[in-house]
Amino acid sequence: MKTLKESLLDDIDSTLKQGSTGIKDAIKDFLKLNYNYAxxxxxxxxxxxxxxxxxxxxxxxxxxxxxxxxxxxxxxxxEFVELYGAEFLMCEQLKSLKGLPKHLKGTLLxxxxxLTSLEGCPKDVQFFMCVGCKKxxSLEGCPKxxxxxxxxxxxDSLTSLKGCPEDVxxxxxxxxxxxxSLKGCPxxxxxxxxxxxxxxYTEDEVKQICHVSSAFIWL
Numbered sequence: 033m034k035t036l037k038e039s040l041l042d043d044i045d046s047t048l049k050q051g052s053t054g055i056k057d058a059i060k061d062f063l064k065l066n067y068n069y070a071x072x073x074x075x076x077x078x079x080x081x082x083x084x085x086x087x088x089x090x091x092x093x094x095x096x097x098x099x100x101x102x103x104x105x106x107x108x109x110x111e112f113v114e115l116y117g118a119e120f121l122m123c124e125q126l127k128s129l130k131g132l133p134k135h136l137k138g139t140l141l142x143x144x145x146x147l148t149s150l151e152g153c154p155k156d157v158q159f160f161m162c163v164g165c166k167k168x169x170s171l172e173g174c175p176k177x178x179x180x181x182x183x184x185x186x187x188d189s190l191t192s193l194k195g196c197p198e199d200v201x202x203x204x205x206x207x208x209x210x211x212x213s214l215k216g217c218p219x220x221x222x223x224x225x226x227x228x229x230x231x232x233y234t235e236d237e238v239k240q241i242c243h244v245s246s247a248f249i250w251l
Contacts, residue, residue: 059110111132121141153174159181161184182204188208191210199221211229220245223246227250
């Protein structure tokens with residue numbers, strides 16, 4: 033039976049470039065190929081309990097996509113442990129968010145990506161936006177704590193809001209045409225917007241589902 037290290041070395045074969053001397057060099061190559069400002073990321077000296085190297089960014093730095101053909105965030109070699117935020121724009125080949133840290137201090141923006149699942153999302157973020165992701169059918173796996181904005185608009189295949197955090201300041205699910213129920217939406221919000229979804233709601237009906245503490249409801 034192969035050891036974990038031997039398995040990692042097997043997985044890295046397709047990533048190793050000429051001049052790379054080991055796993056850490058391959059990780060550097062992978063980061064440089066796929067993410068902006070990759071040279072500023074720090075890589076741990078040893079693997080963690082999961083057998084993966086830990087990658088962190090300087091304070092205040094977001095993880096920003098560079099290669100739109102990316103299919104995996106970490107290639108099974110490492111995991112991000114400290115990021116201020118993350119932005120994935122038009123990543124039509126991205127299949128998984130596995131590898132993101134459990135906590136983000138800033139924004140998680142997923143725009144126009146090919147994801148079918150939000151599994152792998154951090155547990156809590158400041159702002160969460162999953163917009164224009166046409167294959168997402170469910171919000172299961174999304175952050176459970178999002179104290180500010182939560183936006184899942186223009187997700188054409190979304191049929192359920194189950195999995196949303198209970199408390200947000202501003203909730204938005206506009207133009208999700210297959211969404212015919214607000215069941216699963218946050219229980220408390222200061223502002224609420226559900227324009228152009230699959231079912232027309234009245235303001236009273238929204239208030240029966242979500243306690244909106246201000247008068248800002250957009251239908």
